[in-house]
Amino acid sequence: MxxxxxxxxxxxxxxxxxxxxxxxxxxxxxxxxxxxxxxxxxxxxxxxxxxxxxxxxxxxxxxxxxxxxxxxxxxxxxxxxxxxxxxxxxxxxxxxxxxxxxxxxxxxxxxxxxxxxxxxxxxxxxxxxxxxxxxxxxxxxxxxxxxxxxxxxxxxxxxxxxxxxxxxxxxxxxxxxxxxxxxxxxxATEAQYTALLWNRYKSSSEALVAAESWFSKPRDRLLKDGDLKYRKGKGQGGKTKQADLVVSKNSEVDPLRDDSTIRGVEVKSSFNTNTRNRLNDQLPLYRDSGLFSEVYLAVKDDDRQAATSFLKTNYPQVGLLAMDLVNQEVSLIRQAKPLELKKIPVGRCLGSNVEFQL
Known part of the structure; x- marks a missing residue:
């Protein structure tokens, strides 16, 4: 090569x-x-x-x-x-x-x-x-x-x-x-699992895939001189986070509709107490951001049972993916429930005035 x-x-x-x-x-x-x-x-x-x-x-x-x-x-x-x-x-x-x-x-x-x-x-x-x-x-x-x-x-x-x-x-x-x-x-770190998902989603010619995109609650997104800004503040109400992956298709967002499918994916390579604590901080913001119509947690195949129980108890709207690095496979374990899209910043990727839709 x-x-x-x-x-x-x-x-x-x-x-x-x-x-x-x-x-x-x-x-x-x-x-x-x-x-x-x-x-x-x-x-x-x-x-x-x-x-x-x-x-x-x-x-x-x-x-x-x-x-x-x-x-x-x-x-x-x-x-x-x-x-x-x-x-x-x-x-x-x-x-x-x-x-x-x-x-x-x-x-x-x-x-x-x-x-x-x-x-x-x-x-x-x-x-x-x-x-x-x-x-x-x-x-x-x-x-x-x-x-x-x-x-x-x-x-x-x-x-x-x-x-x-x-x-x-x-x-x-x-x-x-x-x-x-x-x-x-x-x-190799958690990024190796994210790379597996990246390859899976990018295999479709129509796919739109982005890594580490910033997101926040709708009220914390602002427009200033045509650019997207985020309100600063302490606590969950003022936080911004980065999604491991955001996934959709051209046909889903051109044009953007109330029923467009935009998935946010959080990837974890372990599922211990520290991981659960981080998810309790991350998943509510995914769910309440208004940027994702579906939210998924992706875990190692060995962690699927523990993750299923955790989501059923705490985050019933969140779906679950299981990843197998050895066989390069991704399995859908739990379908995400639809969420409402709100205040979506829309623009051209290489620069243009941003506007909010929906």
Whole structure:
């Protein structure tokens, strides 16, 4: 899919909907998360890709791609950091230090092991986690516009156009490094489950899918100079939150109707007491936001019974999805009950005056 070295371009799917009509803003993808899931979907066709992989302490890398190059016996392990234009403007120096840290990361840094077994027995502190580290710039940020030192720390620079889906790349030839496939699947976070749902919903050509869209209660949504704003305040009445996924179809929102279907999905990779406490804070706002005609909780298949009981007792309007990462399957366990749509902000994804409908 992508060469060991060289420059060029490939075409993957864009994240922005291919429509010029105004749509509900919660269906407009806008940040790094949407590009991350789309890139992961594309890279999965030529290997295995893991989202938001936990590293040392609380640190995470956006993507890890294992490129098998046609054989599981010969793989290239690539750590990928994704940055949007606003993130480049905020902290250019942070990127350089991140890439350097990922590039020097060894198995010994992440485990208590002293040796690892690959083609031969190797010292853990001399076995790297990644063969290469790449930066993906969402937009047209040029590699050489940054204040890198002369010997730049990254092995590849890619630019992703979220409107057209064009992915250009400049990958440097790097010397062989001792790296082995690590326990990335166990280190992947909740985002890996969200990526599974993203792929399922995006498989339809008519689908509208957005990750991490902001939402609030209707009274806390305001228009100022044609832009959507949120009223600030303490407590549930003034909070805004981000939905893990918002899903609909072009035919459901063009035009927007009282009976349009817009689903909000909250994803959980565990179902312990802390998770229940967070859901007691999150689900009421989903339910009362007026932005979603249906609200779903998505949990691991092992947690379906506990989640069913929790929803029946506390949130009878909320539906339930069960996710199986091993088999890449999603099952509908409980149908959501319809909710009323209210005060929906509508506009064109790439900029226009916003208006409230319904």
């Amino acid at each position: 992508l060469p060991d070295s060289g420059t060029g371009a490939i075409q993957i799917a864009p994240i922005y909907p291919q429509t010029r009509s105004p749509i509900p803003l919660q269906l407009c993808p806008s940040d790094e998360a949407n590009s991350k899931y789309q890139l992961a979907s594309a890279l999965n066709t030529a290997g295995e890709c893991y989202c938001e992989v936990s590293l040392d302490g609380r640190k995470q890398i956006d993507l890890v791609w294992i490129d098998y190059e046609g054989s599981t016996d010969s793989s290239r392990i690539v750590g990928i950091e994704i940055k949007t234009a606003s993130e480049f403007n905020q902290a250019k120096h942070k990127l350089e230090s991140q890439v350097e840290e990922y590039h020097s990361l060894t198995v010994g840094d992440l485990t208590n092991a002293t040796a690892v077994a690959g083609d031969s027995i190797m010292r853990a502190d001399e076995t790297y986690v990644f063969d290469e580290v790449w930066v993906v710039a969402v937009g047209d940020q040029d590699r050489w516009d940054l204040s890198w030192r002369e010997d730049t720390p990254e092995d590849g620079w890619l630019n992703y156009n979220p409107v057209t889906g064009r992915l250009t790349y400049e990958i440097d030839a790097t010397p062989d490094r001792d790296a082995i496939p690590f326990d990335f699947e166990q280190r």
